[in-house]
Amino acid sequence: MNHKLPIWAVDNELTGRSATKSAGIAIGSGLARLLASFFGALVLARFLSPEDFGLIAIATPIILLVGAFADGGVSTYTLQSKQVTHRNLTLSFWLAIVTGLGVACFVALTSPLAAWLFKDERLIPILSALAFSILFSSIGSQHNALTKKFHRQDIYGIAEIIAAVSSLLGSVYIAYLGGEYWALVAIPVIRQLVHTTVVVLATGWVPGVPFVDTAMAKIIMGFSAYIIIFQIVNVLNKSIDKWMLGYHQDPEVLGYYAMAVSIMMLPSMQLLSPIGGAIIPHFSKVYHHENDRFGSVVRTVMVLLVSLICPAMIWASAYSELLLGTVLGEKWLMSAPVFSVLALASIAMTILSVVGWTYTSIGNSKVLSNLALFSVVILTITSAYGAMSGAVILAWVVLFNFILMILLYFTFIILDRNVEIPVLRIFLDITILISWSSLVVYTVVYLNSYYSINSYADLVFSFVLSILFSVVPALICFSDIRRQITVFRPKR
Numbered sequence: 001m002n003h004k005l006p007i008w009a010v011d012n013e014l015t016g017r018s019a020t021k022s023a024g025i026a027i028g029s030g031l032a033r034l035l036a037s038f039f040g041a042l043v044l045a046r047f048l049s050p051e052d053f054g055l056i057a058i059a060t061p062i063i064l065l066v067g068a069f070a071d072g073g074v075s076t077y078t079l080q081s082k083q084v085t086h087r088n089l090t091l092s093f094w095l096a097i098v099t100g101l102g103v104a105c106f107v108a109l110t111s112p113l114a115a116w117l118f119k120d121e122r123l124i125p126i127l128s129a130l131a132f133s134i135l136f137s138s139i140g141s142q143h144n145a146l147t148k149k150f151h152r153q154d155i156y157g158i159a160e161i162i163a164a165v166s167s168l169l170g171s172v173y174i175a176y177l178g179g180e181y182w183a184l185v186a187i188p189v190i191r192q193l194v195h196t197t198v199v200v201l202a203t204g205w206v207p208g209v210p211f212v213d214t215a216m217a218k219i220i221m222g223f224s225a226y227i228i229i230f231q232i233v234n235v236l237n238k239s240i241d242k243w244m245l246g247y248h249q250d251p252e253v254l255g256y257y258a259m260a261v262s263i264m265m266l267p268s269m270q271l272l273s274p275i276g277g278a279i280i281p282h283f284s285k286v287y288h289h290e291n292d293r294f295g296s297v298v299r300t301v302m303v304l305l306v307s308l309i310c311p312a313m314i315w316a317s318a319y320s321e322l323l324l325g326t327v328l329g330e331k332w333l334m335s336a337p338v339f340s341v342l343a344l345a346s347i348a349m350t351i352l353s354v355v356g357w358t359y360t361s362i363g364n365s366k367v368l369s370n371l372a373l374f375s376v377v378i379l380t381i382t383s384a385y386g387a388m389s390g391a392v393i394l395a396w397v398v399l400f401n402f403i404l405m406i407l408l409y410f411t412f413i414i415l416d417r418n419v420e421i422p423v424l425r426i427f428l429d430i431t432i433l434i435s436w437s438s439l440v441v442y443t444v445v446y447l448n449s450y451y452s453i454n455s456y457a458d459l460v461f462s463f464v465l466s467i468l469f470s471v472v473p474a475l476i477c478f479s480d481i482r483r484q485i486t487v488f489r490p491k492r
Helices: 016-047 050-067 074-080 086-117 123-139 141-149 153-176 182-203 214-248 251-264 266-289 291-318 320-327 330-361 365-389 391-415 423-448 455-469 472-476 481-488
Strands: none
Touching: 016 153, 016 182, 016 251, 050 086, 050 123, 050 182, 050 214, 050 251, 050 330, 086 123, 086 141, 086 214, 123 141, 123 182, 141 153, 141 182, 153 182, 214 251, 214 365, 214 391, 251 330, 251 391, 266 291, 266 330, 291 320, 291 330, 291 423, 291 455, 320 330, 320 455, 330 391, 365 391, 391 423, 423 455
């Protein structure tokens, strides 16, 4: 490799200690983002109106969608390259800059179209400002790829933590000054600017001067096309419901829906992402080397994750009105019915994530992508109806789509002769777990109705009881869970 690369990229030797350290920091950065987003939502909800959140809920998915084209997927090309050279990295860097700048300008120029479509002129300056986050992301894309390629997640993780804290403080300060929706606009812009600055300085890699290599550029961009398609489908799956609601309803209604999503769904996504990063390699290793245990490992992971998230989500669903009124304030009570449904959807999303990890680990990306495309079509059709009927119906539509995708994924697993996963046993386990947790939570709700205590005490008391007694099915119905955990321990 060229000597212009960082020394740790030239003399790369990953030890068990460094891998553990990097993984720990990566998970820590995910928790930092989770806490920042969750705490930010709680604080900003006190300063801002539902209409402010609704405007950003329309704009952010647009930025994410066009952002899929920002670096052309060239950072992914760097990640999978067998050998990284300063020349190829420099070419990728300038390709990312050109595409990022082009996409940012495209967003700014077409922002009037979005404003016309969603009938709100405020989207023009909002989208123009958010376009800077795309450009900042493109500038640091190759530096980020370097840290991941050579197992320096510590650099990436530290940058994420600093960026998350900086964006939180900046947005809260703008909201305190009366900046309204600009406080929400500032979050991705500040986060990308700070993250890119820290990563660029920490890696120490400086790209060379721009040059033209048409043959290599075609190879890089050709590979990136498939990555872009996957990213677009992923963004559409997460955004169609908000766009449909924003089109058929006013920003205030969308704001109530967006707040429920940000509290119930985004934290789960941010936690599941680092967990999936650790689970997928383990699934793959077991599948290729100990295939007879693969099904039991998948069942163990799914049952454990659902056991952790199910009681809390059912509790949140049951106490949605009291929880929102206490934590966010009375003005957000309109979000309670949506919040209640999406809390249940987060359980389904957890199951769906584990199934997705299973397909990824066995290398069956074709089924994964085909079902993802199918889900976009179904979600578009059903969301159009749900959005016209209101935020609550739309939330039920999202839950229905999650359940439908779970059934389809499991059907394909049953038909796949290359894997043996106890699908029926998993369904039985999850059904028992959800049923028991629901019984416990709503028994506590019934008992609480006889007591006259303050809201905070009621929430804490009900939460502790719900979590405590929901452990019972893990002890009674899943008696072999301890034995199953041993599959994660290396054999002597």
